[in-house]
Amino acid sequence: MDARTEQIAANLAAVRERIATACRNAGREPESVTLVAVTKTYPAEDVARLAELGVRDVGENRDQEAAPKAAAVPGVRWHFVGQLQRNKARSVAGYADVVHSVDSLRLVEALSDAAARAERDTPLGALVQVSLDDDEHRGGALTGQVEKVAEAITASPHLRLLGVMAVAPLDWTPDEAFGRLAAMSARIRQRFSGAHGEPDWISAGMSDDLESAILHGSTHVRVGSALLGKRTPLG
Numbered sequence: 179m180d181a182r183t184e185q186i187a188a189n190l191a192a193v194r195e196r197i198a199t200a201c202r203n204a205g206r207e208p209e210s211v212t213l214v215a216v217t218k219t220y221p222a223e224d225v226a227r228l229a230e231l232g233v234r235d236v237g238e239n240r241d242q243e244a245a246p247k248a249a250a251v252p253g254v255r256w257h258f259v260g261q262l263q264r265n266k267a268r269s270v271a272g273y274a275d276v277v278h279s280v281d282s283l284r285l286v287e288a289l290s291d292a293a294a295r296a297e298r299d300t301p302l303g304a305l306v307q308v309s310l311d312d313d314e315h316r317g318g319a320l321t322g323q324v325e326k327v328a329e330a331i332t333a334s335p336h337l338r339l340l341g342v343m344a345v346a347p348l349d350w351t352p353d354e355a356f357g358r359l360a361a362m363s364a365r366i367r368q369r370f371s372g373a374h375g376e377p378d379w380i381s382a383g384m385s386d387d388l389e390s391a392i393l394h395g396s397t398h399v400r401v402g403s404a405l406l407g408k409r410t411p412l413g
Contacts, residue, residue, distance in 0.1 A: 216402035226386035341379030352390035
């Protein structure tokens with residue numbers, strides 16, 4: 179095991195222990211939370227190292243980084259977690275298993291068309307990104323639009339509604355943010371559970387606030403710097 183792999187292994191063990199402790203404190207089983215390793219600005223070699231260490235869920239924020247990494251490292255589940263431009267939908271639908279950041283009816287349409295063209299074996303998973311503070315200048319569907327976006331996803335045979343995602347606003351406490359997201363998740367589950375499954379994913383929590391997210395029901399935490407360290411972004 180080389181030095182970089184040892185470093186990542188130590189970080190991974192620490193993150194998994196944080197998740198396990200948070201789950202115990204919340205009265206949950208650790209297996210109820212999936213770790214999504216966010217590898218933006220890090221090379222495909224680090225993705226391969228994570229895979230060797232047992233990480234099977236990998237997240238990326240930018241298609242121009244994600245597409246070549248997905249081609250280089252098969253055998254993991256790729257989660258697209260960043261803001262997605264509609265003109266990138268076709269590329270993302272070719273390699274991603276899940277898009278966490280679906281925030282508009284137009285993006286639903288673009289992803290549905292792209293998934294159909296990709297001739298996927300299974301529908302593309304989709305989560306509605308929620309704007310918890312209703313700031314239209316940041317990513318996420320305004321709270322009054324969330325159910326409309328979810329309904330559009332369920333109407334497409336090429337997409338599968340999995341749940342909701344959010345990033346805690348900077349001026350909110352994590353508990354306030356994730357408590358609101360949990361309430362939105364309950365509304366989505368109540369309305370859209372049925373023949374196509376239960377949209378029970380809550381994608382919430384990152385390196386600095388995963389404990390609060392797990393307390394409020396997060397099923398998928400998106401962790402980057404706590405696993406891979408801080409690094410100057412690639413050009």
